[in-house]
Amino acid sequence: MKKRRLFSLLLAAAMSLALVSCGNGGDTSGNGTADGGNASQVDADGDGYKDTVKLAISTDPNLDPWLTGMAYDLNVGRQIYDPLFREGENGEVEPWLAEGYEMVDDTHIKLTLRKGVKFHDGNELTTKDVKFFLDNIESNASAASRFVCYDTANTEIIDDYNMVVALKYPYAEGVYLMTRMYIPSSAAFESMGADKFATAPVGTGPYKMTRWDTASEIELDRFDEYWNGPAATPKLLFRVIPEASSRMIELETGGVDFAYSISTSDYDRVKETEGLTLVEGDSSxxxxxxxxxxxxxxxxxxxxxxxxxxxxxxxxxxxxxxxxxxxxxxxxxxxxxxxxxxxxxxxxxxxxxxxxxxxxxxxxxxxxxxxxxxxxxxxxxxxxxxxxxxxxxxxxxxxxxxxxxxxxxxxxxxxxxxxxxxxxxxxxxxxxxxxxxxxxxxxxxxxxxxxxxxxxxxxxxxxxxxxxxxxxxxxxxxxxxxxxAPMVYAMNDKAEGFEFDIFGAPFLATFRVGV
Incomplete structure (x- = not known):
């Protein structure tokens, strides 16, 4: 039988009191609880699964779509944005926002977008949004270096769903790099401006942002008009917990259902703790x-x-x-x-x-x-x-x-x-x-x-x-x-539908946790 760690429980209780007294991680949204007001809403629809899944992350992400490249950014970013293509289990390119492509020649890629895809602001995804992403890759040095092969000046829109992306030179992974292009709503970006958009991003993903309390919590609600069908869980709540030991304690005591980046010293501890499970695999x-x-x-x-x-x-x-x-x-x-x-x-x-x-x-x-x-x-x-x-x-x-x-x-x-x-x-x-x-x-x-x-x-x-x-x-x-390193995720053992990711940023559309 797995061991129940009473010392950790007592320590967690003491830390919780300290956090409340210091005002750290407390509610700033007027909802009356530190977790966005959802503590009592465990299974409102009676389907046997939690309405809110809580996840522990180590730091606030950068949700600027041109900078969302690190795993700790994509923990949240992949739920809000979709890429043009996805990478399959064997490294192959799979259709996503783009339903297909054709190599016109060595330096031109014809893309066909999926029709009827909606952004969280209600606008439909078109080639204008993809061109907007490409036109702005020079906005920072990191994006410019990652996407340097694309010739945005000579990229042409054919119609709302077809375009030809030009390359500056033949490039072996010109299509593959599109798995790292997370497309924002150009209309929302132009309306809000770069700074505001980075804190309230609008994408086509299975979840939309509803609240971000810096260094505390990020709340995402299910986007019911998601083109690939509504996500399994109505709400995701990301809690920013910088210390790995604290993330582990929150996982043990039920403060979160899922923890990213736990310490290697805690791997065996997760395996031995009743109610928890460790998912391991190869990683990059x-x-x-x-x-x-x-x-x-x-x-x-x-x-x-x-x-x-x-x-x-x-x-x-x-x-x-x-x-x-x-x-x-x-x-x-x-x-x-x-x-x-x-x-x-x-x-x-x-x-x-x-x-x-x-x-x-x-x-x-x-x-x-x-x-x-x-x-x-x-x-x-x-x-x-x-x-x-x-x-x-x-x-x-x-x-x-x-x-x-x-x-x-x-x-x-x-x-x-x-x-x-x-x-x-x-x-x-x-x-x-x-x-x-x-x-x-x-x-x-x-x-x-x-x-x-x-x-x-x-x-x-x-x-x-x-x-x-x-x-x-x-x-x-x-x-x-x-x-x-191996890729390791720690979670509630009642979790289902987890999609393993070698990069460390799993896509959570099918993820849910039983009550």
Missing amino acids: LFTSLTFSMQEPLFEHKDVRYALCYAIDKQFLIDTCYGGYYTIMDTIYPKMLFGAEEVGTVPFDPDKAKELMVQAGYPDGFDITLHVVGEAEKRVCEAIQSMWLQYLNVRAEIIQMDYVNFEAAGNKYQAAVRTGAATNLTSALVIYKTSFGRTLQVNDQYLNDLVEASDQQTDPAKRLEMVQEIQEYVYDQRYQMAIAN
């Missing part, structure tokens, strides 16, 4: 150590090698990830096209010391080590200790979220990052000079190689290119892949 998530290629300290290859040799990856997996992660011998997840086993960097502190002397740093140096996320901070702390012990490299850990990181200009020296790549383009984009978020790229040879591979539509020739890229990256050691 991986942790890596990255070096800014514009940092003078790292111009010397021996320094990059030394810092990598001084890290015991198995120790990181055992102590920081509870043994659940696996050491990577590729530079991106094995499930992606062309992944090659380039090898793992061995733990060799003696070799690391020797290289530091050769590079002119026998006494080490000071450096900053940037991080986003709780588990990754533990990795940083372990790396900090190893570097100090073996190389006298003194690392200052700087933790901030991606929003603040980008606001600060994406500047850093070294960083521990968790990436998630569901296709080859997104895995390799970090090596392009146009994408400055993670590597501050200045290697023109590598940039040109990645660009050429993106434009190669012959699979055999592309495979040769991407294998050359992987071998080059491993040799240069601009980054060191550390570990591949």
Whole structure:
């Protein structure tokens, strides 16, 4: 029998009292409860399922449709917006808002939109909305780099449901990237303006936003006119709970029905707790150590090698990830096209010391080590200790979220990052000079190689290119892949209709929880 953790229950009760007294996470909508006034409405229609499913997320998402690219944004964003296509279980492209496509030639894609699709504001989806999305991809650097292949100036609308999307050059994944295009209502955006729209987005998804209390709660109501049929649950309530331990307690005590991003140290705890279940599977998530290629300290290859040799990856997996992660011998997840086993960097502190002397740093140096996320901070702390012990490299850990990181200009020296790549383009984009978020790229040879591979539509020739890229990256050691993570979701064991997602942002239209 699973254990019921009484200590956690008592701790949760104490925390709840503290939160109420401090005004943290309390009701700001006038509904009279901290969960949007739905605590008593468990099963109003008597169908045996909860009317409101509550989900614990770690942070407020960014719901600007051009920036909704990270898993923690899409946790909410995928319920509000629909993409043009969806990715199938085997990586194939499936119709969604677009019911089909045709390659007119190497640089032109004819799209046919589904008729009768409604936005939450009542307007019908047309090619004008898709063109509006394309016309605004230059609104931020991240979107511009992800969708750089599209030639928006020469994209033409044929009628309300047909259009020809132009590419600047032949692009191997021109259609696949449309699985990452989340289409907003152009009418609502133009009426509201960018800032207001980002806090009250209007899409075609199965749920529409009804309330957003920043850093507290996001409430979504079922959109009854959803083109693919109404969602299974009338209301979703996302509760922002930054600490993984607190998300776990809320799950145990029934404060939420579903928790994203629980700590690896809690995996067994979920399995042992009555009323909970853990859903596990392969994922595209991986942790890596990255070096800014514009940092003078790292111009010397021996320094990059030394810092990598001084890290015991198995120790990181055992102590920081509870043994659940696996050491990577590729530079991106094995499930992606062309992944090659380039090898793992061995733990060799003696070799690391020797290289530091050769590079002119026998006494080490000071450096900053940037991080986003709780588990990754533990990795940083372990790396900090190893570097100090073996190389006298003194690392200052700087933790901030991606929003603040980008606001600060994406500047850093070294960083521990968790990436998630569901296709080859997104895995390799970090090596392009146009994408400055993670590597501050200045290697023109590598940039040109990645660009050429993106434009190669012959699979055999592309495979040769991407294998050359992987071998080059491993040799240069601009980054060191550390570990591949499983995808894990924790939830009420009465949950049904869960659609597993390797990226970490499941689509919840069919999800429901029994009473």
